[in-house]
Amino acid sequence: MEQTKYSVGLDIGTTKIVAIIGKQNEYGKIEILGIGKSKSLGVHRGVVNNITQTIKSIQQAVEEAEANSGLKIGSVVVGIAGQHIRSLQHSDYITRKDSEEVIGDEDVDLLCNQVHKLIMLPGEEIIHVLPQEYKVDGQAEIREPVGMYGGRLEANFHVVVGQVVSIKNVGRCIKSAGLDLGNITLEPLASSDAVLSQEEKEAGVALIDIGGGTTDLAIFKDGIIRHTAVIPFGGGVITEDIKEGCSIIEKQAELLKTRFGSAWPGENRDNEIVSIPGLRGREPKEISLKNLSKIIHARVVEIIEQVYVEIKNYGHEEQKKKLIAGIVLTGGGSQLKHLKQLVEYITGMDTRIGYPNEHLAGDSDEEVASPLYATAVGLLMNAIKNQEKLKLTQEEIIQEVEQEQEEELVYAERETEAIARPNLHKERKSVFDKWSEKLKEFLDNAE
Template sequence: AIVEDMYKLVMLPGEEIIHVLPQEYIVDNEQGIKSPIGMSGIRLEANFHIITGQVTAAKNIFKCVNKAGLEVTELILEPLASAESVLSDEEKEAGVVLVDIGGGTTDVAIFQDGIIRHTAVIPFGANIITDDIKEGCTILKYQAEQLKMKFGSALASENLENEVVVIPGLKGREPKEISVKNLAHIIQARMEEIIEQVYYEIKNSGYEKKLIAGIVLTGGGAMLKHVSQLVEYMAGMDTRIGYPNEHLGKGSMEITSPIYATSVGLVMKGLEYSDKQKNKQTKVTTHSKKTKGGFFDKLLNKTQKFFEEGEND
């Protein structure tokens, strides 16, 4: 009930509460309680991490899903879904930063002691790197995207000076040669900016010294070569790439890429919701059966007593 009450908080116009995430409960001044269920006390308090979003953005998502012939059950923050598919329970317990480098945004979620402690959305991601390549190399956007994916690197020092890529010229124009090292310089400059923003969020969270498991990178931007080395160098924390394959079967190799981390996480959240609904229905059915059984048993007993008394008379 206390969590549900948080959803009733008055928000700024145009905003709504998406998630209410309990940080800790306090029962009669006893702090640090993860779950107060089963405890007895007089006063219950709690600290929450509340995530809000724009109403119009949420409505647009609902419309998009509905037009596809589907129904929206729940709205999930992107890094929470990604965390579901790429992070282990041990990492969440030890303390970990999930960095989901998507196309338009870079999402940050910090877990510690098994609880999400901090979330942030940085308003630029891998798409802006493509735009930088397009402008820096004066090529078309689709060519910039292909260059980034095939030859891009987040560390310029890892590329040879004389390595070049030839891009077909526009109609009637000569092909263009692009230095792979210069390409890496463009990518590295923007990636450093993104990492600086991520590191600012880590420091701002207050958990910088408590993140034993380091940083996990996922999303399309995590597929850039040498990106984990750059993050590890700049943040000074152990870094790995998060693949959503921990919960997938053997025949699911095509969706084990970090690109699908959020999608896999959403499916897992959906299955979790479905299981909860089934359990609720099972409990209701069981309860109703017990109730019916009790009523008929009582009725049968009364009937038997009635006939027994009649025979005795």
């Protein structure tokens, strides 16, 4: 199979690294061709803190995905998270030279590129510039300005910013693992692509992605991203609390959490006890499930309350900003028993668990449709989207070159006629040179 036929998403998480290969079928759904995962050893709270270990883990996941699919992985789209991520609101405008001409994509690109030149704090870099709504000559609340007449084009932007060092470290790991970095995407945006429907984004929804090291938030209203935040706590701190509270090793704490854990302490009776084997011939340890759920409950409440503060900062209580579709929980941490009920109790908002199966082809493996893989599926969708854009641009360039080829023939005929007049002779570039130049220009301008 050719490289152009499939795409790859790579989720570098705190607990696991997932490489997922897929392609779009004729019905517009995503067909998973191969998946590989490995234990993440060099990432802490979404940030790479051990390059060598991370490279090894990436290679392991990639090799497994390649073995499963029989394909070779080249370029990947990677997710980024971590406590260094912040977002801000910004307004900007451009004045067009000719208001008699309709606004085109190049005007919107010019405006977005202008925002990319914003001066950030030392050591920070812009990751995403997300337009919210546009204004044309003072006319507000325009979703799509392309095709309209106007002299002044302005827009409100949601700008996502991250630390240069963290972004460079991710890029270094990808390159050292023998891969090409196709694009970097904010993880909550990738997860939202995978689990949210367009209706939810229109109505207003908060996506909470509970990972191992971070909890990511993305808020949508009227189909537009309105707020993003990364909270530096996730399922890992819950496991840590169980380990400390019950005096057991991490592996046992993780098993206890996933098999017997509950976010609602009232569910367990006092006499419900689980026995854990002792270390190296020591006596087994008995742990009360009621105490276990009390430990889990305390930490989950803390995480959800921090997320709720961010939802309040967005201003969801205002009538215009109301989140009608409530909350969608996803990520590995969302599989904790009774978490949905606890989130509804704390926030008073409708809640559901988000599965990334809406965009997957019917014959996809059940395992991939788990909330655990929401970010990886979202990154794969992003990679497919990027490839489609590149393909379209290449087609446009080919059409343009063919048109120039025709013009060149006409020119050649004229040149033959005017051969006696050397001052009309003009050096022409070859068709291939033109195509290469146009493609290079597009790739240079691409984000």
